[in-house]
Amino acid sequence: MRLLPSREQSNALRQHFHVEDDDICSHVVGESVPWPRLPIEDFAPLRQTELPELLEAGFGNIIQQMDSLSKEMEALQQRLAEVEEALGAQPRCRQAVLYDLGTRKYELRQPLAVQLEEYDEEAVARIPELDVFASADTDSDALGLIKREVVGLYEELAATPVERLGERPLAWLRLLERVIQVAEPA
């Protein structure tokens, strides 16, 4: 690190303090540096005016870079938190199959596929083709509850005149009529 003034700065100093070459007396290892012979208090204006500039030239860049790095770190931390949140929101998914509807009233002609989604705080059983779901603490509870939802949907649709069903509810009814039948009395 250069602690002494450069030749240009020395020239500026000489002009500033109106000193001649004869007054210059300093020697530095490896380089002869002219220095005005002046009482120490005369350097006060120099410290006030040029020292901050010298410091800024030396450290200003580093400070700017550190500021920039700090902002980038902050942005990365924010992004990391978002990614962690997004990953945490992703459920663990698996397929399950219903073989009955948990009631003696109806039977399934064929098994019904259910999508199980396990989140940190809940398990959700869904049948996307029917737009029904059930949420519970555990996947087995959710599977038990979705059977009720399927029965409820079937009974609701069966009780509604067909002409009052839109395309999607009509598709639900057709699917349910294919897979559900009234159980034979024992």
Next chain:
Amino acid sequence: MPSLRSVKYRDLITALERKVGLDFRQGKERNAKYELDGKVRLRVTAPKKHGADVLPGTAKAIRNQLALGTAQFLNLVNCPMTGADFEEVVRQKIQQGLL
């Protein structure tokens, strides 16, 4: 950034009842039908109360029942989407033969 993890129970119920016009007291269990032009188009299940927030899996399932994308669903719950806007989305899907 809003997500399905930040849906408030009260906001969702308010949006479903006031904007979509669902009445959960009439349906069986916690389900309500959405009718348009004299036909049932959607069936929506009310979320269970679990603290102040709706759990993300439940929010996603209700979003699917409403036939909305995530951004549309969050707009419905958090105010910008009006009941008329929602009806317009449903009408578009009816035209596409989806509802």
